[in-house]
Amino acid sequence: MVSTKHFVHDPDKLVASAISAIPIANPSLAVDVENKIIYRKVAESEKVSVISGGGAGHEPSFASYVGKGILNAAVSGSIFASPSSSQILTALTSKVASNKGILQVIMNYTGDALNFGLGSEKAKAAGKQVETVIVGDDVGVGRQKSGKVGRRGIAGTVLVHKIVGAAADSGFTLKQCRDLAQLVARNIVSVGCSLSHVHVPGSEPVTETLEEDQIEIGMGIHNEQGSERVKTPDLPLLVEKLLKQLLDPNDKDRAFLGQLRPEDEWVLLLNNLGGVSPLEMGAILNEVVSALGSNYSIKPKRVYSGTFMTSLNGLGFSISLLRIEAIPFKSDTSFIDLLDYPHETIGWTGPQARFWDTTSTQNNFSTEAVAAERIEASGLNFNKTAFKESVSAGLQAVISAEAQITKYDDVVGDGDCGTTFKRGAEAVLSFLQDDRLPDDPVVAMTEIANTVEKAMGGTSGAIFSIFLTGFAEGLREIQPGAGKSVGMKEWCDAASYALKTLYSYTPARPGDRTLVDAFHPFIDTVSQTGDVQDAAKKAMQGAESTATMAAKLGRSTYVRDLENTPDPGAVGVATFFEGFAKTF
Template sequence: MKKLINSPEQVVPDALRGMAAAHPDLRVDHENRVVLRASGAVEGKVGLVSGGGSGHEPMHGGFVGHGMLDAACAGEVFTSPTPDQMQAATLAVSGGAGVLHIVKNYTGDVMNFEMAAELAAAEGDVEVRSVVVDDDVAVQDSLYTAGRRGVGATVLLEKIVGAAAEERRDLAACEELAKKVNGNARSMGMALTSCVVPAAGVPTFELGDDEFELGIGIHGEPGRERRRLGPLREVAEQLVEPVLQDLPAADGAPVVAFVNSMGGTPLIELYGLYAEVAAICEKAGVSIARSLVGPYITSLEMAGASVTLLRADDDLLSLWDAPVSTPGLRWGM
């Protein structure tokens, strides 16, 4: 294993120290491993809290800032944060309008966020609501979940609901909006290689030189099946067609198309994949209104990619276009 680390135990604390040093508009609660806006809670604004295991950067800490999250909890690599971390984050961002938890559908995340909501309500009299993201069409259940996994749609949801919170939409409206985004988004991922969790020191799984794993999750877990690697257009079809088949019909509504690197796949390959995705969508009569291409929800150094399509009406597109200023996503500021 070759990694730029001091030790497996120090990976997350060292990364958080680096975030604090690199981004003065953020504040890091090192005791609880929570990334926060330096400006603190905003009176009258719904606070948005997310989090999960580390190793998916820039998600979630890199999406803290204007137009997205108010706080993000960092667990150990591929391990859920604790309820205490989530409670600390919730209380820190409460500005009197309630707090919305954005939770990827992994068993530990769901359970710990539920416990944190109960603790925050009891200690700080904070109204907390939660939305669980479960957009992955690859598998119904996995090693980490009961039901579909939460993957690429998490990024789109945090951006769109973050913009709504900046507009001072109330807690119920933000919750319904988050459910709407989740209900209209579908994702599928693939891997060319495994990743190496620092504490393990060995790849999570092995692939032959001519193989890829279809339907992987974001924790390095294997996917739906192993297939022979062919031309990019064939791989794109295997990713996009299941997404289109599962995507809710919306009377010709366009989509936001998100092509994501799992960490080790470079932009030259991602843009090639996006070209194929766009061609498949055009052939299917699905118009793309907005796009996002890059490494936004990763799995350490895994080589691979995922495709997310979100059916988007005018309100969702307007919120997508709204200004955002975070380490991981920035425009319009």
């Protein structure tokens, strides 16, 4: 049974308090609690800045790797949810030096890719030079199953952070840092296993759990399923199975490193997912190193064992192997040189030099983020009373359906979809009830988009914010603007424009088992017929049809048995449309 006992049960307070503690342990750092950004007080303007981030719950990743020699800043989301693009934009534009450019190194999760991508695009528009490298090192789910999504990013990502952070600090250019990060990422393979799921504070208990005598091979760091669930083997057999997934060149679904060469040299990182005792970690390390030597003639040049990237208090571990390659554009520098490079962080447990700068009190660069874009009024007007009534009805429906959506997500995701939708719905409902809705529909939709992004975070927050921002732009396209009242045709045209905007940022299409399976039929039907109630029925039918679809995107991709469970995000969208339609 998964324990639901915690010392702090409010997830938002927990994350805020935890990141506030980072500068206590490392006085060279500062924290922007509102935007969940941890950053160095002193910026070195003549060096490339490296930033990373992702959902909370994986500590010490990423906040505890901020410090001289590794990361310049890290941006945290809520637990298991990516940070928003506005948080990331703040980090890019006001928390790190950008004279020599900024490199983002993130893990391969949809929300991270969307939000860091959107943040970088906005930063580029503001004149910043930003490059992004996405790391996917997990072999727990092979090529065939991962499909469009690709490999997940897990603990091997911190090796990229350490190496590229050292390179940036030692004077590599932005292009060299990017190319190095890509080279390292291509040569890392990782796999994990776990004896149990974990419980997110503030959420409902996980209903789908492992049996007492089972172990999940390849479990992801958000409770995602891996390659198989087996009877718990003896440690030597378990390690043998994991190493075979990492190194077997004949496993075409997982041979991401290709053929192994006798002259290959390696780095080993053994990672505690949070809940394994140091005593057991010692036994596991001994077995892994022994098996590498006896079965593969591998004697690692460097061995790192400890807690590098957790899944809260996950009762499991992961093994990462990095094949050492020459750096083509820096023949006088090696992976090992950069791994041994001194740093000032509290998260990396390798050799480290600590020279805390306790005298600095502020950055030596601008603390002003790029000002929020002024939203230019369109001159359009709309029926605010009807808008508030319909949207509020849809939001209330989503709030009421939280438990059902969460139940679905417990099976096919990480269990937070219902609470995430509810959080977004409550934030917009509060916005509407506080009579803050602007008179201009373009300004109104833009402010709702910002409200949603800030409240929801993660993949859902990014998707809905992109959609609603596209909706606002679609309204702005209406000609002539001044004094024109927005009616059904204009709303439909704007919705179609918004869907096209969303499609430019995600490969998801109808049939991929995503919330698009609810969005598309609603917008298509209402645009053709104007019948909102029929469109809502089509949206729910689309959502329900996802129960029999194979997942091609998102975390459901990694789940072996979806148990005829519909996509939670699609159900959430369709539920909104059902409530919305009842007012027509």
